[in-house]
Amino acid sequence: MKSAIEMRIKEYIKTQGLTNRRFAKDVGMGESTLYKKWREPQSFTEFELRRIANILGINYEQASALCVETKNRDSIQAEQQIESIKGFHIRSGVLLVMVVLGVGLLSVVLHLLSEIRLDKDERLHLPEYRARYIGAGVDLASSDLGEETAFHSSLYDYEFLDITVETLGEDISLTGKMRWTLKRDSTLTRLSDFSAEGKHLGDTAALVYTVKDPVDSEVWIGTAMMYMPRSGDANGYWMTIHNDKDPAGTGPFATGTIELIRREM
Numbered sequence: 001m002k003s004a005i006e007m008r009i010k011e012y013i014k015t016q017g018l019t020n021r022r023f024a025k026d027v028g029m030g031e032s033t034l035y036k037k038w039r040e041p042q043s044f045t046e047f048e049l050r051r052i053a054n055i056l057g058i059n060y061e062q063a064s065a066l067c068v069e070t071k072n073r074d075s076i077q078a079e080q081q082i083e084s085i086k087g088f089h090i091r092s093g094v095l096l097v098m099v100v101l102g103v104g105l106l107s108v109v110l111h112l113l114s115e116i117r118l119d120k121d122e123r124l125h126l127p128e129y130r131a132r133y134i135g136a137g138v139d140l141a142s143s144d145l146g147e148e149t150a151f152h153s154s155l156y157d158y159e160f161l162d163i164t165v166e167t168l169g170e171d172i173s174l175t176g177k178m179r180w181t182l183k184r185d186s187t188l189t190r191l192s193d194f195s196a197e198g199k200h201l202g203d204t205a206a207l208v209y210t211v212k213d214p215v216d217s218e219v220w221i222g223t224a225m226m227y228m229p230r231s232g233d234a235n236g237y238w239m240t241i242h243n244d245k246d247p248a249g250t251g252p253f254a255t256g257t258i259e260l261i262r263r264e265m
Contacts (some may be wrong), residue, residue, distance in 0.1 A: 005052070005066040006038035012056055027051050030212075041067035064154060152246045152254040157181045160194065160260060165228070172200035172228075178211060196224065203229040209238070224258060234260040 015024050016164075022202050027048060044052070044067060055065035129233040163176035178194035196209035205226040214220050224242030239255045246252070 003038055003041045003067065004042045005044075005063065006061070008056060008066055009034075009038060012110060023055070026055055033120070063130050063239070078196075131225075151250060151255050152242050152252065154256075155183060155242065157183060158256070160258070161191075163194070163260060167200045167230075170199050170201060171197070172205050173197050174207065174209070180211075200228065203227055205236075226258065226260075228260075231262075234258075 009023065012018075013020060020034065021031045024031045027034065029037075029048065030255065037048070049063050049067070050060050053060050056063070057120055074193060084102060116210060157180070159179040159181075161177040161179060165173055166173050174194070175195040176194050177191055178192050179189060182202040192214065193212040194209065195212075196206035196207040198205060205224075205228040207224040209224065210221050220240060222238055224236055224238040226234050226236030228234040228236070236258050238257060238258055239253065241252045242254045
């Protein structure tokens, strides 16, 4: 039995010409997590449900109601048709004609609705987080970094495997595998999924990356600035905040280098 929220999401994905993976990414979760949660809609958090409601163009209360309702669309339509004809004593032939006409009319309406395409830029998206800040910044010289105690000590080595880079206009994406190894214990190594998205202007790429650990189901995020010409190798620097406690007592920020050697497709 499908949940009402699952059917509503699938209808939206079909109408917008999206993929399940793209919708899950817009919500801020993995595709497999979306599958699991729309089959158990009570497991959606309020934050996730508000994002889904915002994307679908409905309010939070409507989205919550869809999570409670578990009847499939056919049974809902059948119940509505039965309720609409209660109290009327008509011949079976006339009743059949009315049902057929009702289903036909409903099919036409659903078809017309499926043809409607809403431009995402025209849809109102309410901010999920809003704040105001004031502050300052300064460029750090290489000599300054030795005095900084906000940075982690060197904990890991990283190896990037089969990274695919795609650029369309100014938009860039990277996908592939990353193997990380603990420096103080080389036997502790793990292969993780690596992905990044950002802007590619000239030879400069600004990225937000994600590393997913399939073993512990953990996710790390960070940023990177890359010198990435359309031909030749690429290099740059990344920055993140480590979850692991630093044995040296510093942290939590971590930064390092990225060196990518171009291969033939």
